[in-house]
Amino acid sequence: MENLSEFNSDRREFFRITDSVHIDYNPLSTAEVKKLIPHIQNHVQNDAVQSNQRLNSIQTSLNHLIDQINQTDRDIARALRLLDEKITLVNKTIAQKENSSEQRAYTDANLSGGGVAFFVSENYPTKTAMEIQIEFRSSGSVIHAIANVIACTKSYDAPRDTPYILRLVFSHMSEIDRNLLVKHTLSRQALDLRLNKEIQL
Numbered sequence: 001m002e003n004l005s006e007f008n009s010d011r012r013e014f015f016r017i018t019d020s021v022h023i024d025y026n027p028l029s030t031a032e033v034k035k036l037i038p039h040i041q042n043h044v045q046n047d048a049v050q051s052n053q054r055l056n057s058i059q060t061s062l063n064h065l066i067d068q069i070n071q072t073d074r075d076i077a078r079a080l081r082l083l084d085e086k087i088t089l090v091n092k093t094i095a096q097k098e099n100s101s102e103q104r105a106y107t108d109a110n111l112s113g114g115g116v117a118f119f120v121s122e123n124y125p126t127k128t129a130m131e132i133q134i135e136f137r138s139s140g141s142v143i144h145a146i147a148n149v150i151a152c153t154k155s156y157d158a159p160r161d162t163p164y165i166l167r168l169v170f171s172h173m174s175e176i177d178r179n180l181l182v183k184h185t186l187s188r189q190a191l192d193l194r195l196n197k198e199i200q201l
Helices: 030-041 047-070 074-098 175-200
Strands: 017-028 107-111 115-120 129-136 142-154 164-173
Touching: 017 030, 017 175, 030 129, 030 142, 030 164, 047 074, 047 175, 115 142, 129 164, 142 175, 164 175
Parallel strands: none
Antiparallel strands: 017 107, 017 129, 107 115, 115 164, 129 142, 142 164
């Protein structure tokens, strides 16, 4: 996603990644923002979110353990990674079958705990408030937030049907969703680093 690379160049409080996610968003009036804020901030974890967080925690521990094993026996570490990838593929296949009736459109987005940038079909004025829901393709977890437009500029290198780069900064998000988002970005960054390291071996 070369057009979003400059979004990475700014100094940010959070790590940034480029990820394929499902995004629902719509502009909000001032009255709608005020009405939505309590719902966003008082977000309650459901069983699915708790299960996903538990799975993420297990995955992090497993990755750490495999990295330790790799220092003494690369073959066993590689076998464990392959087994982990196989389980992940089976899980994704099952999830895809369950959601076969619901076609999900995914888009590449530049994502961090502080904001998101992605291509859109129309221009939005700066400071426009947006309700946004982001579903992570890898886990199925969904975060819900209010964000403000900090820029929406036309890019001549962008896809024809989505010629604008929309940049949003999150203004309201529950701590639960914020932590989920930060953990997701850190996990994806660690995965990318590990894969790059294995390619170089």
